[in-house]
Amino acid sequence: NAGVMQNPRHLVRRRGQEARLRCSPMKGHSHVYWYRQLPEEGLKFMVYLQKENIIDESGMPKERFSAEFPKEGPSILRIQQVVRGDSAAYFCASSPPTSQGKRTEAFFGQGTRLTVV
Amino acid sequence: GESVGLHLPTLSVQEGDNSIINCAYSNSASDYFIWYKQESGKGPQFIIDIRSNMDKRQGQRVTVLLNKTVKHLSLQIAATQPGDSAVYFCAERSGYSTLTFGKGTMLLVSP
Numbered sequence: 288n289a290g291v292m293q294n295p296r297h298l299v300r301r302r303g304q305e306a307r308l309r310c311s312p313m314k315g316h317s318h319v320y321w322y323r324q325l326p327e328e329g330l331k332f333m334v335y336l337q338k339e340n341i342i343d344e345s346g347m348p349k350e351r352f353s354a355e356f357p358k359e360g361p362s363i364l365r366i367q368q369v370v371r372g373d374s375a376a377y378f379c380a381s382s383p384p385t386s387q388g389k390r391t392e393a394f395f396g397q398g399t400r401l402t403v404v
Numbered sequence: 405g406e407s408v409g410l411h412l413p414t415l416s417v418q419e420g421d422n423s424i425i426n427c428a429y430s431n432s433a434s435d436y437f438i439w440y441k442q443e444s445g446k447g448p449q450f451i452i453d454i455r456s457n458m459d460k461r462q463g464q465r466v467t468v469l470l471n472k473t474v475k476h477l478s479l480q481i482a483a484t485q486p487g488d489s490a491v492y493f494c495a496e497r498s499g500y501s502t503l504t505f506g507k508g509t510m511l512l513v514s515p
Binding site: 291293321322327328329330331332335344378379392393394395396397398 | 438440450453495501503504508
């Protein structure tokens with residue numbers, strides 16, 4: 288059972304270009320979360336998605352950032368017109384549907400390290 | 405807003421010692437807590453979790469203690485090994501909300 292798969296692992300973009308980060312959740316998981324991590328800092332929540340729905344995007348910047356989790360295929364975090372301040376590690380996590388009120392842990396991918404030059 | 409924070413940014417221990425990593429949380433509605441370990445260049449790895457109806461939970465070489473009165477969480481690692489060197493994060497969740505992470509504590513284990 289493969290874990291959460293993120294690609295690419297490393298991504299270099301010039302200022303003004305677009306960055307697309309992909310996340311394939313674990314099999315059977317329908318909840319996806321995106322987090323951003325700056326060097327030597329904790330993970331900052333960005334967005335929480337279920338299939339075809341954005342549940343909570345309170346951590347997403349208002350401009351240039353968008354996320355989707357289509358019915359088929361991976362979740363995509365898209366950053367338009369990247370700036371140097373977007374350089375960070377972006378982590379995706381997934382969890383199964385909650386059942387009987389149980390709150391299960393989220394499993395993380397290895398992250399995509401975005402560098403904007 | 406509500407936040408989760410750690411008392412110590414870096415903890416240095418000798419191999420074989422027991423390690424204790426502390427975490428304070430401020431959201432009194434939090435009812436689920438997780439400790440994650442993150443090695444350099446990797447994603448966070450689940451270590452152990454605890455629900456608010458418990459005050460202690462044990463795993464393999466790790467114990468999590470929860471004190472709801474003072475909103476404090478700790479992770480105890482027995483017989484710390486060099487492979488335990490990493491950054492440790494506590495995270496909390498309220499209901500079905502997303503996980504909120506603290507800043508992390510770096511654990512350095514000397515042979």
